[in-house]
Amino acid sequence: MYDNIIIHDSTSNKTYLELQKLVSEIKQKYCIFGEFHVLIKDDPANGPNIEMKMVDLNPKKWFSKRTEVLIITKGILENFSPITNADELKALLAHEFSHTLHKDIKFKGITGVVIGLIDLILLDILLQTNQNLIIIIVTVILMIIVSFRVFYHINRKLETRCDEEAYCKTQNREALKNAIKKVGYLGTQNRLGGVIHCIIGYSHPSDEERSARIDSLTFN
Numbered sequence: 001m002y003d004n005i006i007i008h009d010s011t012s013n014k015t016y017l018e019l020q021k022l023v024s025e026i027k028q029k030y031c032i033f034g035e036f037h038v039l040i041k042d043d044p045a046n047g048p049n050i051e052m053k054m055v056d057l058n059p060k061k062w063f064s065k066r067t068e069v070l071i072i073t074k075g076i077l078e079n080f081s082p083i084t085n086a087d088e089l090k091a092l093l094a095h096e097f098s099h100t101l102h103k104d105i106k107f108k109g110i111t112g113v114v115i116g117l118i119d120l121i122l123l124d125i126l127l128q129t130n131q132n133l134i135i136i137i138v139t140v141i142l143m144i145i146v147s148f149r150v151f152y153h154i155n156r157k158l159e160t161r162c163d164e165e166a167y168c169k170t171q172n173r174e175a176l177k178n179a180i181k182k183v184g185y186l187g188t189q190n191r192l193g194g195v196i197h198c199i200i201g202y203s204h205p206s207d208e209e210r211s212a213r214i215d216s217l218t219f220n
């Protein structure tokens, strides 16, 4: 029944069948057709995660192309069991499918390249017009900070749109808010670099901002 949802994991069990069902349900809500891949992975060092990513599913094959894949780490499945926390997991999936529908992964890739190219042009102009090493170093640091801040600002807008769409599709405010809080908490448990993020900005709005935004959404 859910043949076009392919879950890549060595130990398929009932949990994954439930996951397949939820993924299929949300995929249909977004009218996304065709084959869809879900990759279950171990948690990275910075904690459990769920995200859409371009992945090479056949790394041994020459010239194989990258496919958009939903990556769910085992920590997410432990904390959002498809059976006991189905509504929260559905809310997370709805958020991730909004990224897919709007081709956010490609858009972010292109945005990163454009920002990088602008930086290179500015660096070239700087090197041609200024010989003072300190000014060059300070300007490069500022350029890096501004580049991250611009990129993250755009990313935060995308995240807010995905939250709004996830609420629209699932109509379960509390489940979405709980899921966001839980993922935020799981992600920050081992996260280092708080100071760096104070300088370069944050990729996502804070949990409080996201919850307030979801609370403000009405259909009338």
Ligand SMILES: [Zn+2]
Pocket: 095, 096, 099, 159, 162
């Ligand atoms: Zn997102």
